[in-house]
Structures are given as structure tokens and as C-alpha cells.
Amino acid sequence: MSSLLTSEFLAALLSGAVIAGAPLLFAALGETVSEQGGVLNIGLEGMMLFGAYGGFVVAHWTGSSWIGFLAAIVAGLLVALLMVVFCVRMGRDQxxxxxxxxxxxxxxxxxxxxxQFGTSYPRLGAVPTVRVPWLADVPVVGPSLFGQPAIVYIGIALVVVVWWVLSRTNPGLHLRAAGWKPAALDNAGVDVLRVRTVAVLVTGALAGLGGGYMAIVVAGVFVPFMTGGMGFIAIVIAMLGRGRPLWVAVGAFLFGIALSSATSLQLAGxxxxxxxxxxxxFVTVILALIIFARQSYLPSALATPYVRGRR
Amino acid sequence: MSEPETRVASPPPAASVKVLSGVWRGLGPIVYALVAGGVLLLLMGRDPIGFYATTIESGLLSQTGLEQSIIRMAPLLLMSAGLIVAFQAGLWNIGGDGQFLIAAAVVAGLGAPLVGVLPYSLALALLCVIGFVAGAAWTIVPSVLKAWYGVNEIITTLMVGFIGIRLANLLIKGPFLSDRSLVPQTDVIPFKYLLPYLPGTRIHLGIVVALAVLAAVHYMQTRTSYGLSLRMLGASPKAAAHAGLDVKRDIVTAFGLSGGLIGLAAAVEVLGVWGYVRADWNPAFGLTLFALVFLARLNVKLVIPLVGFFAVLSIGGHEAARRAGLPNDFLLLLIGLILFFMVFTEWARTKGWTAGMRLRAAGRTSQREAALDE
Incomplete structure (x- = not known):
């Protein structure tokens, strides 16, 4: 068992957790936004997958991972637009x-x-990593946590941004009102449907970016069905985070550890x-639910379309 | 014409028109999706008419294709019955694939030792019961969490479903692992112990079981007090509790019945077609059936033709995709499109401008004109 505590094992575990956790972080942050706005986004996985596809194709054409990430965001937005039209505007079942x-x-x-590619799977080049000065020189933790592609740091910055918007700004207040008491928001003169539209679009952009990260940074290829349930895990993380971005980040990191520990454990023999x-x-989450499930985790108006005047 | 006295101020649409618009309600989204899918095929440089013709030909018109489609219908119908039971009670059972695979692994794992010991029909019946129990057991955690603590079952069924998919693999690679095969799988149940064929065909008994179960579910829902209480629960849990129903019991039993029927679907598929289960096998019927069950509006009678249509598409589409040099996943796109068009036409209906409405309106005016002519 002593081999479990070697620095190689820890380094592999940490960097694996960041690699596997980053797409979860993007998608779960997005889901947090739309859940707080009252839209349960079961299509998250689809948004990620389309982001992965769009990101990969454009990164492959242009040779630039940044344009690829932008394309992934656009792809996620396009899919989110379907959700906006059908769920928010037409009020259909989410x-x-x-x-x-x-x-x-x-x-x-x-x-x-x-x-496009037949059965050939063209590969993208590795995405350059950015070393954070000083921090990257810390042994073990440094290279694995602070020598990541720049997009990872953007993800961490987004945690702060989402937290700030949700808890410290008027749009954040409107968003939470749209999820908990849409009628009150409507009475206050704010267009509930517009708030929810923006929320779903933000979700699509973030989920698309998460998918794009999987294709461009992690895999370097696009494979059909490559998101393999990550979107659903992200929904769970968002739900357990209960609208608090910091907890969402912690959850994404923990799930990242769980997803990558198989490889690291094999490295440790x-x-x-x-x-x-x-x-x-999943077992952990279910156990947590069994032990702590005494209160509602979700906004009260979640998954119910808002129709003015209807109770 | 013989009794003009029964005429009312605004005559209801003729029965034939009503039926037509009802049929179009179900058929419209399918037609739209096929057209949209065809346009996509055309854009990809494939011949859509040829694609659909091959699908029909090798899924419905050829002897083996038709038999294959009917065989495929058996697990699909049983699983649909399971989904309908849960959805009618307002319970979102999205973890069907986990329930299916757990039951499949248990049935295949216990099947090989059991069939040698017990008499033929007893072994099969017992294995079906085992499948039912395994599927039902896999709903206990979500249903108890839902009934007692109000935890959202969409997420719990999904997570327990993921656990089920992994656990089924562990069972197959662990206690049920066959030592006679190079790839991880269960022991093979010998062919002679599998479900019998219907006379004169190569279709196993499963389809009969499935239709009988569907009839029983339909009866339960429309003719029994239990069915009524489930539908009340689905319509409004608060009203159901207020009316004195035991909501907790209903949630747990409806979930159990749903998972049980899905488990039975797995048992029929394993005992009728495969005889074993391989690790990582996952037909992933759950989400597509979700779509079909919704298209049928949770109606047992409508589910049968829709599942038949899907079975033909999946059997024939496989061949059509192979010939067109496309992946099989075209079918997923079609099902997704059908759902979108269904959702759209439903919305359009609330706005009052659908083909069905126009048909009905036309029916009314023509009737009125006929009445005026008299």
C-alpha cells in the first residue's frame, strides 16, 4: 500500500482529476445557471456532444485550438437554441x-x-500548456495542477464569475427568482421568459465548451458518443451543488478524481x-442522498414552463 | 339522413374526420421526421428513397426481416409497458437501461445452471420471475427516496441506472463469468432450453408474452381501482393524498412494477434470442422507447404499432445503413426528430393551426353545407 503514496501516483491522480474534471466543471456550471433559472436541462449531454463535434471539426480545419473552443461554444449555443424555442418559448416538457x-x-x-472522416480518425496536435509562475514549481502538486492548458484556468475563473453574478448582481437575482418564484419576478416587471432564455443559452455555451475541451484537449479526436454520460454526471454535480458554484467546482474535481483514479491506480500497481x-x-452520491436527503435540493419551479397567469 | 331531427346547432365533426385527425396526430411527426431525415440523406449524397425502400424491404417485406422485426418487438413492448406504468403515475423512470441490464445479467448467469436442473417450462417461468424481481429490486432505492424524502427521481433513477450498468458488468466478469469463453461473458444456455418458437415460424414465444402483458397493463389501468389510483397520482400527487390514497405505497409499487416489466423484457430477450450476456453489452433501448411511449401518449394500444414501426426501422435500417455506407445511428436522429416534430405539432395544436384542425374544420363546414342543402 505504500506505493499509493508515491509522488508519481499523486501527480497522476491530480492531473487526471483536472483533465477529467474540467469538462464536468464547464457543463455543471452551465447546468447550475439554467437550474437556478428553473430549466432542467436534460439535453446537456447533447449540447456537450455537439460542442465536441463542432470544436473538433473547426480546430481540425483551422489548426487553432482557440478557434475550436469558440466553435464549440457556438455549437452548444445552437443546440441550446432548440431548448429555448421548445421549452422556454413554447413551454413544452423539458x-x-x-x-x-x-x-x-x-x-x-x-x-x-x-x-466527413469515414472511419479514419484524424488527430489534433497537443494543446500547449501554460505554467503558472512559482506555483508550477511546487513539487508533485505544482506540475499537475498549475501546468494545464489555458482553458482550464478560464474554467476556474468562470467559477468566480458565475458565483459573483448569481449572488451579487441584479441579473443573478432575477435568475434565481425565475427558478424559485417566476410569478413574483413577472410581477416585478421582469420578463421571465427572457431571463430563462439567457440562462439556457449560457448553459449551452458552457456545455459546448466542456464538450469541445473533451475533443480538443483530452482526446484530440472526435469519436461518436464520446461524451459517454459526462453530461448526466454534470447534471448530478449541479444538483448537489445546489446553485453554489464553489461546491460545483469541488464536485467536478471529486468526480474527476473518481473517473481518473482507475488509470492512476493501475500506475501504482x-x-x-x-x-x-x-x-x-454514483454510489457515493446515492449514499449521500440516502443519508442527507431530508430537504429539497432544487428550485421550486424547476422543470415547469412559465405561463403567465397559470398557477 | 334518415334522422335529420338529431341535428344540433353546431354539428360535431364526422367520425371519419375525427379518426383521420387522430391518426394524423400520431403519424404526422413520423412523416415529417422521415422527410427531414430524407433531406439530410440527400444532402449527404445518398438516395433517400432507396434508403427507405431498403428499410421497408429488409425489415418488413422479406420473410426473415419480418420475423426479426417481430422478435425485436417482444423486449421493446415489455419495456414500453414498464415505462407506461411509471409515466402514468407521474414517475420519471429514466434508468430503464440499468434495470434491463441487471435483470439480463442475473437471468443469463442463473439460467445456465438452472435449465439443466429444473424441468423445461418451470425453468423458463422461474427465470422470467427472476428477471422481473431483479428489475423491480433495482428501483427500490429511487422509489424509497422519492416516496419518503421527495428526492427527484429523474436524477436518482439515472444514477442508479449508471450503477446498474456497471454492476451488471461486474456480475458478468465476476460470479457469472464463463470459463469456456475468451471474451468475458456468462455461460451459454443451450439452444434447446431457450423459449420455444411459434408453430411454423422462427419467432420465439416472447411476442405472445409481451402482448399478453400489455393487455394486462391496459386492463389494470382502465378497469381496476389500483390503475385509477396510479393515474390520480400522476395527475396530482396532492389530490391523490387528499383523497386518502396511500401515495407512498403507490409510488413504490408503481416503480417496482415498472422495473419488473423492464426486467421481464430483459429475461425474454436473453431467453429468446441470446442465451448468454456478454460484458459491455447494452442495447440502450431506454431513451428511444421513452420517445415512442411519449409519441403514443402513454396509450397501450398506440404503443403496439409504434413499436412495430420502430422494430422495422431498426432491423431494416441496419441493412439500409450498411448498403449506404452510413453508421446505424441514423435511427437515433430519426427518433430525435420525431420527438421534436411531436412537441412542435402539440404546441401548434394549442395555437389552433394544424393540419388536423383544418381537416376537422373542413369536416364541419362540409357537414354544415350538407345540412343546409337538405
Missing amino acids: IVVGIAILLAVEGLTSLLHAA VNVPTDVVQMLP
């Missing part, structure tokens, strides 16, 4: 539309990928089945 989004994006990206490791985060 779960049905979310599942429609996921199925359609899975089919579409797989088809487009096959039509401990052979735990992948199935067990990938099950652990």
Missing part, C-alpha cells in the same frame, strides 16, 4: 425535449462524422476493475 436533443445530436454527429471505479461516484 424532459421530453432534452431527450429529443440528446438522441438527435447523437445520430447527427455520428452521421456527419462518418460522412493496484488493479481495481474499471467498473468499480466508475461506479463509485
Whole structure:
């Protein structure tokens, strides 16, 4: 067991956690925004997948990871637009539309990928990493946490931004009101549908970026179905974070550790089945729910379309 | 014509028109989605008409294709029945794939030792019960959390579903691992112990089981007090509690029945088609069936033709995609599009400008004109 505490193991675990946790962080921050606004975004996985596809294709064409990230954001926005039109504007069922989004994006990206690349899987070059001065020189922790691609630091900055907007600004207040008491917000003269529209679009942009990160930074390729449930994990993280971005970040990091520990454990010579490791985060959450589930975790108007005058 | 006295001020639309608009309500989204999918195929340089023709030909018109489609319908119908039970009670059971795989792993793992010991039909019946129980057991955590603590079941079923998918793999690679195969899988149940064929065909008994179960579910929902209390629960949990229903019991039993039927679907698929389960096998019927069940508006009678349509699409579409050099996932896109068009036409109906409405309006005016002519 002493081999578990070697610096190689810790370094591999930490950097793996950041790599696997960053897309979760983007998507879960996005989901936090839309959940606080009262829209349960089951289509998150679809937004991530389309972001991954769009990001990869554009990064492949242009050779620039930054333009790729922008394209991923646009791709996520496009999918989010469907959610806006159907759920926010037409007031249709959020779960049905979310599942429609996921199925359609899975089919579409797989088809487009096959039509463009056939069965060849072109690779992108590695994304350059940025070393944070001083901090990156700290042994073990330094290189794994502070020698990441710049987009990771943007993700960490976004945690602060989302926290600040949600808890310290008027738009944040409107957003939370749209999730907890939309009628009150309407009475105060704020357009609930507009607030929710912006919320869903922000979610789409962040989820698309998370997907783009998976394709451009982590994998370097696009593979159909590559998001593999990450969107759903992000929904869970957002739900457990209960609208507090800092907890969302902690959750994303912990899930990142769980997802990457299989590889790190193998590096340390401990052979735990992948199935067990990938099950652990969900088992933990379910246990937490069983032990602590005594109160509501979610905004009261979540998943209910807002129609003026209807109770 | 023989009794003009029964005429009322505003005559209701003719029955035939009503049926037509009802049919269009279900069929419209499918037609729109097929057209949209066809346009996409055209853009990709494929021949959409040829694609759909191959689908119909090898999924419906050829002998083996038709048999394959009917065989595929059995687990799909049983799983739909399970989803309908939960959705009608207002419970979002989204973890169906986990329930399916747990049951499949248990049935395949226990199947090989059991069939040798017990008499043929007893073994099959027992394995179906085992599948049902395994699927039902996999809903206990979400249903108890929902019933006692009000924890949102969308998330819990999803998470427990993920755990189920992994646990099924662990079971297959652990206690149920076959030592006679190079790839991780369960022991194979010998062919002679699998579900019997219907006379004169190569279709196993599963489809009969599925139709019987659907009929029973329909009866339960429309003719029993339990069915009524589930529908009340779905319409308004508060009203159900106020009316004195045991809401907690209803949540737990409805969830159990839902998971049980999904487990039965897995048992029928394993005992009818495969005889074993391989690690990482996941047909992932859950989300697509979710779509179909919604398109059928949770109506058991409508689910049967829709599942039939889907079975033909998935069997025939496989061949069509292979010939067109496309991945099989075109089907997912079609199902997603169908859902979108369904959602859209429903919204359009609330705005009063759909084909169905126009049809009905046309029916009314023509009737009125006919009445004036008399």
C-alpha cells in the first residue's frame, strides 16, 4: 500500500482529476445557471456532444485550438437554441425535449462524422500548456495542477464569475427568482421568459465548451458518443451543488478524481476493475442522498414552463 | 339522413374526420421526421428513397426481416409497458437501461445452471420471475427516496441506472463469468432450453408474452381501482393524498412494477434470442422507447404499432445503413426528430393551426353545407 503514496501516483491522480474534471466543471456550471433559472436541462449531454463535434471539426480545419473552443461554444449555443424555442418559448416538457436533443445530436454527429472522416480518425496536435509562475514549481502538486492548458484556468475563473453574478448582481437575482418564484419576478416587471432564455443559452455555451475541451484537449479526436454520460454526471454535480458554484467546482474535481483514479491506480500497481471505479461516484452520491436527503435540493419551479397567469 | 331531427346547432365533426385527425396526430411527426431525415440523406449524397425502400424491404417485406422485426418487438413492448406504468403515475423512470441490464445479467448467469436442473417450462417461468424481481429490486432505492424524502427521481433513477450498468458488468466478469469463453461473458444456455418458437415460424414465444402483458397493463389501468389510483397520482400527487390514497405505497409499487416489466423484457430477450450476456453489452433501448411511449401518449394500444414501426426501422435500417455506407445511428436522429416534430405539432395544436384542425374544420363546414342543402 505504500506505493499509493508515491509522488508519481499523486501527480497522476491530480492531473487526471483536472483533465477529467474540467469538462464536468464547464457543463455543471452551465447546468447550475439554467437550474437556478428553473430549466432542467436534460439535453446537456447533447449540447456537450455537439460542442465536441463542432470544436473538433473547426480546430481540425483551422489548426487553432482557440478557434475550436469558440466553435464549440457556438455549437452548444445552437443546440441550446432548440431548448429555448421548445421549452422556454413554447413551454413544452423539458424532459421530453432534452431527450429529443440528446438522441438527435447523437445520430447527427455520428452521421456527419462518418460522412466527413469515414472511419479514419484524424488527430489534433497537443494543446500547449501554460505554467503558472512559482506555483508550477511546487513539487508533485505544482506540475499537475498549475501546468494545464489555458482553458482550464478560464474554467476556474468562470467559477468566480458565475458565483459573483448569481449572488451579487441584479441579473443573478432575477435568475434565481425565475427558478424559485417566476410569478413574483413577472410581477416585478421582469420578463421571465427572457431571463430563462439567457440562462439556457449560457448553459449551452458552457456545455459546448466542456464538450469541445473533451475533443480538443483530452482526446484530440472526435469519436461518436464520446461524451459517454459526462453530461448526466454534470447534471448530478449541479444538483448537489445546489446553485453554489464553489461546491460545483469541488464536485467536478471529486468526480474527476473518481473517473481518473482507475488509470492512476493501475500506475501504482493496484488493479481495481474499471467498473468499480466508475461506479463509485454514483454510489457515493446515492449514499449521500440516502443519508442527507431530508430537504429539497432544487428550485421550486424547476422543470415547469412559465405561463403567465397559470398557477 | 334518415334522422335529420338529431341535428344540433353546431354539428360535431364526422367520425371519419375525427379518426383521420387522430391518426394524423400520431403519424404526422413520423412523416415529417422521415422527410427531414430524407433531406439530410440527400444532402449527404445518398438516395433517400432507396434508403427507405431498403428499410421497408429488409425489415418488413422479406420473410426473415419480418420475423426479426417481430422478435425485436417482444423486449421493446415489455419495456414500453414498464415505462407506461411509471409515466402514468407521474414517475420519471429514466434508468430503464440499468434495470434491463441487471435483470439480463442475473437471468443469463442463473439460467445456465438452472435449465439443466429444473424441468423445461418451470425453468423458463422461474427465470422470467427472476428477471422481473431483479428489475423491480433495482428501483427500490429511487422509489424509497422519492416516496419518503421527495428526492427527484429523474436524477436518482439515472444514477442508479449508471450503477446498474456497471454492476451488471461486474456480475458478468465476476460470479457469472464463463470459463469456456475468451471474451468475458456468462455461460451459454443451450439452444434447446431457450423459449420455444411459434408453430411454423422462427419467432420465439416472447411476442405472445409481451402482448399478453400489455393487455394486462391496459386492463389494470382502465378497469381496476389500483390503475385509477396510479393515474390520480400522476395527475396530482396532492389530490391523490387528499383523497386518502396511500401515495407512498403507490409510488413504490408503481416503480417496482415498472422495473419488473423492464426486467421481464430483459429475461425474454436473453431467453429468446441470446442465451448468454456478454460484458459491455447494452442495447440502450431506454431513451428511444421513452420517445415512442411519449409519441403514443402513454396509450397501450398506440404503443403496439409504434413499436412495430420502430422494430422495422431498426432491423431494416441496419441493412439500409450498411448498403449506404452510413453508421446505424441514423435511427437515433430519426427518433430525435420525431420527438421534436411531436412537441412542435402539440404546441401548434394549442395555437389552433394544424393540419388536423383544418381537416376537422373542413369536416364541419362540409357537414354544415350538407345540412343546409337538405
